[in-house]
Structures are given as structure tokens and as C-alpha cells.
Amino acid sequence: DTWRYAFEEALDEVQGKYAQKFKEEVEANSDHEVQLFPYGTLGESVDTMEQAQAGILQFVDQSPGFTGALIPEAQVFFVPYLLPQDGEQLNEFFRTSKAINEMFPKLYADQGLELLTMFPEGEVCMTTQEPVKTPEDLNEVKFRVMTNPLLVESYKAFGATPTPLPWGEVYGAMQTGIIQGQENPGFYLESTKMYEVTEVITCIGHNNFTTAVMANKDFYDGLSDQDKKVVENASDAAFEYILEYQSGLQEKSLENIAAAKPDMQINILSEEERQPFKDKAASVEATFIEMTGDSGKEILEQFKADLEAVK
Numbered sequence: 316d317t318w319r320y321a322f323e324e325a326l327d328e329v330q331g332k333y334a335q336k337f338k339e340e341v342e343a344n345s346d347h348e349v350q351l352f353p354y355g356t357l358g359e360s361v362d363t364m365e366q367a368q369a370g371i372l373q374f375v376d377q378s379p380g381f382t383g384a385l386i387p388e389a390q391v392f393f394v395p396y397l398l399p400q401d402g403e404q405l406n407e408f409f410r411t412s413k414a415i416n417e418m419f420p421k422l423y424a425d426q427g428l429e430l431l432t433m434f435p436e437g438e439v440c441m442t443t444q445e446p447v448k449t450p451e452d453l454n455e456v457k458f459r460v461m462t463n464p465l466l467v468e469s470y471k472a473f474g475a476t477p478t479p480l481p482w483g484e485v486y487g488a489m490q491t492g493i494i495q496g497q498e499n500p501g502f503y504l505e506s507t508k509m510y511e512v513t514e515v516i517t518c519i520g521h522n523n524f525t526t527a528v529m530a531n532k533d534f535y536d537g538l539s540d541q542d543k544k545v546v547e548n549a550s551d552a553a554f555e556y557i558l559e560y561q562s563g564l565q566e567k568s569l570e571n572i573a574a575a576k577p578d579m580q581i582n583i584l585s586e587e588e589r590q591p592f593k594d595k596a597a598s599v600e601a602t603f604i605e606m607t608g609d610s611g612k613e614i615l616e617q618f619k620a621d622l623e624a625v626k
């Protein structure tokens with residue numbers, strides 16, 4: 316039989332690389348086939364999530380950036396400056412976190428989803444038309460964010476005017492001036508040619524893009540123990556593969572952008588320059604707890620304990 320798996324990116328982008336590895340592992344170790352549906356073939360992220368919940372898709376990759384309405388606690392990934400900058404620490408956090416590996420699976424299960432893995436996709440940087448050296452530079456900037464209420468609050472806190480949009484509208488909206496900024500990890504800024512429609516990249520170290528891969532829960536529960544093991548092993552192998560694949564990718568992507576557009580300004584802000592952004596964003600954690608109550612608070616506390624453990 317054939318298992319259908321949709322993701323939010325192209326085949327040669329990070330989610331696509333993960334999906335290809337997952338497919339390879341499943342097919343090498345079972346009689347099942349995995350059919351991959353890259354971004355755009357089945358609609359936007361909200362559409363593929365609906366299809367996965369309905370069981371039309373067996374697997375879906377949806378980043379928490381779009382899961383906020385469904386699972387408010389998943390917005391914890393958008394508390395600014397929570398995740399570590401250090402790559403090894405970050406990877407170890409995703410590997411060992413109890414919040415991710417024990418608490419989130421229950422919340423996804425309530426939505427009919429079997430959470431298989433979460434992994435980081437790289438440091439998020441802003442692309443804008445004008446340089447961003449201080450939060451004041453974001454005043455009046457209409458800034459596209461994923462459709463995630465807490466991310467809206469973060470950019471409000473930074474001083475921008477956040478505009479939630481699905482990915483498909485971003486390039487055009489930037490080109491026509493409906494928005495003047497957006498954020499994404501380096502590889503995605505390169506592959507989607509965001510540098511063609513913006514002039515400045517600014518990295519302030521506020522976040523790392525996280526994504527989640529899950530299965531339809533009824534489908535998963537109906538698998539034999541052996542097939543469950545196949546899925547679990549394929550997820551584990553693809554997880555380690557994708558961390559390895561991304562080593563050095565952020566730097567390389569920014570270099571490639573500089574080569575493709577020599578007059579693109581690329582500003583990695585210093586610790587000192589980041590401080591005012593950190594100060595502005597400090598209130599977002601409280602907003603997260605307001606939005607998610609005790610359940611969110613518990614996740615946040617476990618998250619922090621897990622981060623402490625990998626330091």
C-alpha cells in the first residue's frame with residue numbers, strides 16, 4: 316500500500332530532505348510505499364493539516380508557526396530568545412526534551428495526531444527593505460509572520476505591524492509593497508529568493524525555526540507493532556540525518572545570497588545591538604502564559620528545565 320506524506324517546503328529544502336530520508340527508510344524496511352507531496356501540491360499548511368486530520372494523508376509536516384490555533388501550547392516555540400544559539404545544545408535539546416518527547420505528543424493526540432518528531436530548521440533572520448539596527452527601525456514596518464498569535468505578539472513587542480499570511484502570498488505581497496518585511500531561516504531565504512524582493516537581512520538571534528512531523532492517529536494506532544517500529548525507526552534516522560544535513564547550512568546560505576546579490580546588506584547584530592530587542596520581547600513570555608493557561612505554563616517550565624539540562 317501507499318502512505319501519503321505532505322510537507323510545507325520543496326523536495327530540496329529541509330523538510331523535503333527529511334521526508335525523502337523517511338521515505339527511503341520506510342521503503343527499505345517494509346513493503347509500504349511513501350508518496351511525497353511537496354509544498355503547493357495540496358494547498359497551504361492549513362489545508363494539509365486538515366487532510367491529515369481527516370485521514371486523507373497519513374503523514375504531515377506542519378511547523379508550530381501554523382499550529383497555534385489548533386494547539387496553542389505549540390506557540391512556546393515563538394517565545395523570543397528561548398532556544399539556544401549553540402547548534403550542539405539545540406540539537407541535544409530536541410533529542411532529549413521531555414516537553415517535546417513526552418508532553419507535546421499528548422496535546423497532538425487530542426487533535427487526532429501522532430507526533431513523530433520535532434526538529435530545528437535554522438536560525439530565523441528578518442528580510443526588510445531598510446536596515447534594522449534597533450527596534451525603532453521596525454516602527455511602521457508591515458511585517459509578515461506565520462499565522463500564529465504569539466508570533467504576532469512578538470513582532471508587536473519589537474514595534475512592527477505584524478501581518479499574518481500563508482506562505483503562498485509572501486513573495487507577491489513583498490513585491491507589491493503590501494508588506495515590507497518577513498522572517499525565515501537562511502536556507503529558505505536563499506531557496507525562495509526572498510533577496511530578490513528585499514534589500515537587507517538582519518539576524519538578531521531571537522529564534523530557530525522549528526517544525527513537527529506527525530501521522531494521522533487512527534492510521535498510526537491501526538498499524539501492527541512491526542509497522543509502528545518501522546515508522547519510529549525511520550523518524551529517528553531522518554531526525555539524525557537532518558541535523559547532520561544542516562551543519563553549516565545557515566552560513567553557507569547567507570554566503571550564497573551574498574554571491575547572488577552582492578549589494579544585499581547582511582547584518583548579524585552584536586550582543587549589544589540585540590539587547591534592546593531582548594528587552595522589548597521580554598513581555599512575550601507572559602503573553603504566552605495568558606494565552607495558554609496552566610497547560611502552557613507547565614510546558615514552558617519543562618521546556619526551560621530541558622534547556623537547562625543540555626547547557
Ligand code: 6CS
Pocket residue numbers: 323324360378436461481482498499500503524
Ligand atoms: O514562512 C513560512 O511560511 C515557511 N517557512 C519555512 C522555513 N518553511 C515552511 C513555511 O511555510
